[in-house]
Amino acid sequence: MKSLSVSYQGAAAASTWRGLAMGRGGSDLVIAVLLGLGALATLLFGEAYWLLAAQVAITMIFALSVDLLVGFAGIVTLGHAVFFGLGAYAVGIASVELGWTEPLSALLLAGAVSALLGAATGVLVLRTRGLGQLMLTMAFASLVYEIANRAKPLTGGADGLQGMIVSPVAGLFEFDIFGLTAFLYTLAVLIVVVVFAVLMTRSPYGRSLVGIRENRVRMQAIGTGVQRRLLSIYIVSAALAGIAGALLAQTSQFVGLNVLHFSLSGEILIIVALGGAGRLWGALLGAVVFTLFKDRLSALDPAYWYFWLGLLLAVIVLFAPKGLIGLVDRLLALLHRKEAA
Amino acid sequence: MITAALTILFHGLAFAMVLYIVSVGLGITMGLMNFANLAHGAFAAAGGYVVVMATRSLGLPFWVALPAAFVTVALAGAVVERLVVRTLYGADELRQVLFSIALLFMAIAGFTLAFGPLQQQPEIPAALSGQVTLGGIDFPAYRAFVIVAGVAILAALWLLIGRTRMGMRIRAAVDNRNMAEAVGVDTRLLFTLTFALGTGIAGLGGGIGADVLSITPTYGQEYLVLFLIVVAVGGLGSIFGPFLAALCIGVVDVAGKYLIPEFGAFFIYGVVIAILLAKPAGFFGVRS
Numbered sequence: 279m280k281s282l283s284v285s286y287q288g289a290a291a292a293s294t295w296r297g298l299a300m301g302r303g304g305s306d307l308v309i310a311v312l313l314g315l316g317a318l319a320t321l322l323f324g325e326a327y328w329l330l331a332a333q334v335a336i337t338m339i340f341a342l343s344v345d346l347l348v349g350f351a352g353i354v355t356l357g358h359a360v361f362f363g364l365g366a367y368a369v370g371i372a373s374v375e376l377g378w379t380e381p382l383s384a385l386l387l388a389g390a391v392s393a394l395l396g397a398a399t400g401v402l403v404l405r406t407r408g409l410g411q412l413m414l415t416m417a418f419a420s421l422v423y424e425i426a427n428r429a430k431p432l433t434g435g436a437d438g439l440q441g442m443i444v445s446p447v448a449g450l451f452e453f454d455i456f457g458l459t460a461f462l463y464t465l466a467v468l469i470v471v472v473v474f475a476v477l478m479t480r481s482p483y484g485r486s487l488v489g490i491r492e493n494r495v496r497m498q499a500i501g502t503g504v505q506r507r508l509l510s511i512y513i514v515s516a517a518l519a520g521i522a523g524a525l526l527a528q529t530s531q532f533v534g535l536n537v538l539h540f541s542l543s544g545e546i547l548i549i550v551a552l553g554g555a556g557r558l559w560g561a562l563l564g565a566v567v568f569t570l571f572k573d574r575l576s577a578l579d580p581a582y583w584y585f586w587l588g589l590l591l592a593v594i595v596l597f598a599p600k601g602l603i604g605l606v607d608r609l610l611a612l613l614h615r616k617e618a619a
Numbered sequence: 620m621i622t623a624a625l626t627i628l629f630h631g632l633a634f635a636m637v638l639y640i641v642s643v644g645l646g647i648t649m650g651l652m653n654f655a656n657l658a659h660g661a662f663a664a665a666g667g668y669v670v671v672m673a674t675r676s677l678g679l680p681f682w683v684a685l686p687a688a689f690v691t692v693a694l695a696g697a698v699v700e701r702l703v704v705r706t707l708y709g710a711d712e713l714r715q716v717l718f719s720i721a722l723l724f725m726a727i728a729g730f731t732l733a734f735g736p737l738q739q740q741p742e743i744p745a746a747l748s749g750q751v752t753l754g755g756i757d758f759p760a761y762r763a764f765v766i767v768a769g770v771a772i773l774a775a776l777w778l779l780i781g782r783t784r785m786g787m788r789i790r791a792a793v794d795n796r797n798m799a800e801a802v803g804v805d806t807r808l809l810f811t812l813t814f815a816l817g818t819g820i821a822g823l824g825g826g827i828g829a830d831v832l833s834i835t836p837t838y839g840q841e842y843l844v845l846f847l848i849v850v851a852v853g854g855l856g857s858i859f860g861p862f863l864a865a866l867c868i869g870v871v872d873v874a875g876k877y878l879i880p881e882f883g884a885f886f887i888y889g890v891v892i893a894i895l896l897a898k899p900a901g902f903f904g905v906r907s
Contacts, residue, residue, distance in 0.1 A: 354712055402892070406899045408712060409655060413851040414895055420844055421888040428881065540844065544720055551717050581731040581836075588724030595718040596703065
């Protein structure tokens, strides 16, 4: 009897493992392991790439925030850079004007400021859907961009915000020119955000967001507070984007107007689609691939970068609508079928 | 005082007409096919480049270059619609938005490689390069031409959509696509023709408006927000809505920048947010 239960447990474990390996969980696991190894290798051997790696980690957080909104809750936005940029300016201005240089608390400040703007605009944006929603998000983002451009005494306008000081992280780790602190600091924040996002999307709350995306009327009919949930995820997403922007400001100790620009809102949407909308690990993979790709290609000529980016995006949309993670899914399923045969 | 008001009104009208000519096709195609085409401005830029090439390199007269821009860009639109856009009807908004962004980026790269990153100006005929005097005030003749062209295109579209059989089919399909198909409208052909018409008018607008919205490779990205605003405020599938919207936005923007320059583009976005909140489907929208 005892041996039976043990073997039963063993079989159950094996079948979960196989289920993981071939299903969506398998792709997530594969990507998580690859990303982990990549981070480790960069830490040990990639001294020259630490700053780039910090940028990748920041982009990953930003991509997660947009994926939660677009991929999970089905809210479309072409203006999410407004929250990223606001977070960046919040820590920048806090440091220059108020002398608030402690990085961790400044990060929370940025998240709170962006969340506030998210709450204020979310109430209005979520009244519309589809094209109207795209327009309103774009209009709010353009408005804030224009404000930042005009408020020269505070933001430095088109010249950018200069003279930002950031204290050592936890009072111990000074930001160095090699970017080791920047890399580890952004990585640590990224891990916290990923854990938070994974737990949230698996919770009943996260599942209800997917339900709203798939069938809003039915979710309403079974008693879900649809508007309240959409507003709450809008605020959470805004806060995460603000934290990502704050990390960029802290690690580069500079804030330029480009953090609020429309093209950043477009790029982050592309990243999510490239990786696979509605899949957290897809968004993370998309952020890595995109940032590395951009780093290589835009060094050559911005025109080429635009061309290749457009072509890549067109191919993804037309032939792989589930993004890179969809390709990983298919690859794993193929391997599993071969193994079974 | 009156002079200043008239000057603002005149330049506001010229700006509004360019916005209208470029945007109206976008509203019709979006209303008809539910296709969010963010690459619409790239077609307008293409028209601008056709006019530049025709008048500068080929030495063709301006009055030949404008129809050439319409025809070339309409053909390009028809090809793109047949090859790709068609497969995305009914796909979710995100995919349409992303595909048209991809198209826009490739167009920007293509224009940069072909024509360089700098602004291009078409050769304007002598008859339009002087001044016209209205009520004792001098106005640039070319801008007066732009205003006349805008009104002429509104009239032409009104005749086409409101008075011809094709227009009747378009209106029927905007209102209820399934029912239009059921009574025998060939919507496949209709969609291609409408897409070609919409992009062709945009090309014409790019050429006519090169003086107001300058032709650079990033044209389609820089003014995208403006075009989308005109469509969203005017209402999808309407030809009068965007006209009204363009008038509001054009005059408000020029007045705002002239009277209170330090506030820049605040007015436009403020007005847009207010209108969209009051009327989410725009002035004349069939649906939001």
